[in-house]
Amino acid sequence: MTTVGFLGFGNMATAIVDGWRSTHTAEDARILACAAHFDALQDKAQQRGVEAVRTARDVVDAADVLIVAVKPYQIEGIFSEFLADVDWSTKLIISLAAGKLNSFWNELLPDGARHISTIPNTPIAIGQGVVVAEDAHTLTDADLETVRALFEPISTLEFVDSAHVSVAGTLAGCGPAYAAMFMEALADAGVKYGLQRATAYRLAAGMIAGTGALQLSTGLAPAVMKDAVCSPGGTTIQGVAALEQTGFRGSVISAIDAVESSR
Ligand SMILES: NC(=O)C1=CN([C@@H]2O[C@H](COP(=O)(O)OP(=O)(O)OC[C@H]3O[C@@H](n4cnc5c(N)ncnc54)[C@H](OP(=O)(O)O)[C@@H]3O)[C@@H](O)[C@H]2O)C=CC1
Numbered sequence: 001m002t003t004v005g006f007l008g009f010g011n012m013a014t015a016i017v018d019g020w021r022s023t024h025t026a027e028d029a030r031i032l033a034c035a036a037h038f039d040a041l042q043d044k045a046q047q048r049g050v051e052a053v054r055t056a057r058d059v060v061d062a063a064d065v066l067i068v069a070v071k072p073y074q075i076e077g078i079f080s081e082f083l084a085d086v087d088w089s090t091k092l093i094i095s096l097a098a099g100k101l102n103s104f105w106n107e108l109l110p111d112g113a114r115h116i117s118t119i120p121n122t123p124i125a126i127g128q129g130v131v132v133a134e135d136a137h138t139l140t141d142a143d144l145e146t147v148r149a150l151f152e153p154i155s156t157l158e159f160v161d162s163a164h165v166s167v168a169g170t171l172a173g174c175g176p177a178y179a180a181m182f183m184e185a186l187a188d189a190g191v192k193y194g195l196q197r198a199t200a201y202r203l204a205a206g207m208i209a210g211t212g213a214l215q216l217s218t219g220l221a222p223a224v225m226k227d228a229v230c231s232p233g234g235t236t237i238q239g240v241a242a243l244e245q246t247g248f249r250g251s252v253i254s255a256i257d258a259v260e261s262s263r
């Protein structure tokens with residue numbers, strides 16, 4: 001039986017476990033987790049059939065697969081407490097930490113450590129995530145099979161080269177926040193015109209989900225999809241022109257720039 005240990009059990013770690021539960025993945029694994037606040041952890045863990053343990057060291061010692069789900073800036077401090085005392089070659093380490101790539105882990109961990117850097121996203125909680133994985137890693141083929149077995153049932157797993165893994169992770173990992181803002185803005189507009197908020201959310205979310213599914217299914221360029229909605233002299237193009245006046249696409253690109261320049 002594989003033991004999967006979560007170092008940190010916040011938004012992303014719980015989303016992954018929720019995704020596993022909704023897709024019957026990792027059902028035969030023992031799953032344990034630690035967090036900063038043990039009392040709150042106990043509730044979150046119990047709801048998900050996860051064993052709450054008190055320290056990071058407890059997780060590391062027990063885990064065959066260690067999922068690093070603390071904030072990126074915390075990693076060195078936490079690992080420094082036991083770095084020299086663990087045989088890292090016995091662990092498969094999956095990092096979720098944005099910006100902590102293969103080069104970081106190579107420097108932190110001794111030779112022989114088996115690690116891969118990934119950036120997941122929150123829709124993984126319902127088995128519809130995207131996981132960006134750096135194609136430079138130190139895993140064996142068997143480890144990669146384990147990564148696939150854990151993530152493919154709950155996400156689209158994309159391997160990306162080291163030079164582009166950061167922006168790929170930003171697009172897919174931060175993107176749900178921006179998509180949610182777009183959804184909220186559409187709903188606010190609906191409410192402004194008298195629509196019930198719950199109805200507006202259903203419409204906006206269904207529209208975003210359907211548009212994404214249409215692109216994935218057809219492979220159409222988004223520009224072509226946009227053109228198909230804009231009848232000549234029609235109403236949609238009026239909205240497109242208004243969005244361009246306020247720099248909609250430039251705003252989105254600036255958001256990605258802001259994330260990338262903060263790393
Ligand atoms: N949220 C997202 O959409 C995404 C997050 N990520 C990455 O996932 C990682 C986790 O992010 P996220 O889940 O959002 O963050 P959260 O703040 O929700 O979770 C962080 C977890 O770390 C725990 N923690 C804090 N200090 C310690 C410690 N000393 N020892 C053990 N556990 C500790 C916290 O405990 P407590 O709950 O008790 O405070 C919490 O459970 C980050 O590296 C982030 O870059 C990557 C892609 C997307």
Ligand SMILES: O=C(O)[C@@H]1CCC=N1
Nearest residue numbers: 098119169170173174
């Ligand atoms: O905002 C964050 O730090 C994390 C990284 C990717 C998404 N959320």
